[in-house]
Amino acid sequence: MSQYKIEAGTAQHIGDRSEQQDRAALFSAPKAPGYMMAVLADGMGGRSGGAMAAEQVIRTAKQNFDLFSPQTETVEEMLKVIAHEVHTLIKLTGFSAEKQPHSTMVVLVITPEKSAIWAHVGDSRLYRFNGPNFAEHTIDHSYVEQMISKGKLTRSEAKNHKLANILVNVLGSSSTEPFATIGRHDGLKSGDSFLLCSDGLWHYFSDAELGAALAMNSPRQASEMLIKKARERAAGTVADNCTLVIVKLVTPPQEQRNYTASKMGRAI
Template sequence: MSQYKIEAGTGQHIGDRAEQQDRAGLFTSPKAPGYMMAVLADGMGGRSGGSLAAEQLVSTAKQLFEAFSPHNDTVENLLRTIAHETHTVIKLSRFSSEKDPHTTMVALVLSPDGVATWGHVGDSRMYRFDGPNFVEHTIDHSYVEQLVSEGKITREEAKSHSLSNVLINVLGTSSDPEVTIARHAGLQAGDMFLLCSDGFWPYFNNNELGAAIAMQKPRDAAEMLINKARSRAAGKAADNCTFAIVKLIALPKEEQNYTVKKMRRAV
């Protein structure tokens, strides 16, 4: 039996753009009691095209998760199927429109056996924290990350690289997407997860994010983080800003409440 409960919430701001092309969702599954999913998409491809692609990802994730049964499938296969089905639908939509829609994906599934599994495509990220302490985040599928992995530029040089927004792996392009899957077992109270678009994460360091989420409920943390991101983005034509927070909270201890009852003798 789990020793924690889940608190979750989302935050979103349109930034300085004309349209909100990010989407996020939090879901449970009727065929998989105790499982929950968080999913986030950052749509791209011109006016309306990006939002349609992002909406397709969240809709596909919700539909497939509702049909998911751990007796018949694995979470890893579920995440890959979400990505590939979304990719196919987005590609088909090009035939009925003049748009070039595509989207990133990051999705997290928590299971009742204490395992977190996540998958991502693109540069929307998932962060994992142990309490306020940063543990890891997903590695972007971007051109500059490829240069870093090949040793051609340093991590510091990547931060200001002129091609930092070029992605090499997204949903909806001509190439089949590669879904990076990872997992963490042994979930416990205090573990925290953050899914976010690239209009959000550049404004914070890892320690700031961990502290903000640990100290507050998801809704309060979302409001504070959005205000801080907007403040730091002032004058920079900021992108859409979207994220989802998932926290594992310790269950309250049961209070022992004993009452002394009078005993009556049988007559």
């Protein structure tokens, strides 16, 4: 019997924007039983360009996962292919539509071998928790993160820096080829959880707050709570789209054995 079962869900809020340009989805793999994928994309580019780019992330991820087989490629290889194909398709779409669409991407794959493998481009994040305890999150591909790594900014200064929304690595860029940063965690167990989210959510929470919300609630309850609190904390500003995916590994229910004896009929 599996030591855990997967509970997952997605949620969105348009914030104070005129259009929802984030996208999120959950998929299973037809050719790879036991594998599941969570995808989140934050589109940028004005008008419908951002939504178009984010849709392309979801579509390309699903197409590649539908064809994925662990016999012929690794998850890491598939994730890099997804990023490359999305980048190319977004650029082509931008040329034909005379727009400048861009998108971030964060993708998580859970395997039946109890491994989690992920990739991200941009500042949409993946958080990993052990129960309520924060374990790690992806490092944004942003200007302020570069400044932090060089010791020119502290993390508290970076959060509200005027250039905090400037990204140095995005899908669809006309000037640079994007790269996908790959992460991995083996030995998954019941109590582990993952949060994929856009900057419209993570900007308003500490790591500890996010861990507590996921540990104490179902994915649906945690999603509702986090979006409500993000809206409260964004009051007085023009809040961005807010999107998240929650994946929790929980202990499966115990099988109830029935030992009730029933009276046997006498054979004649």
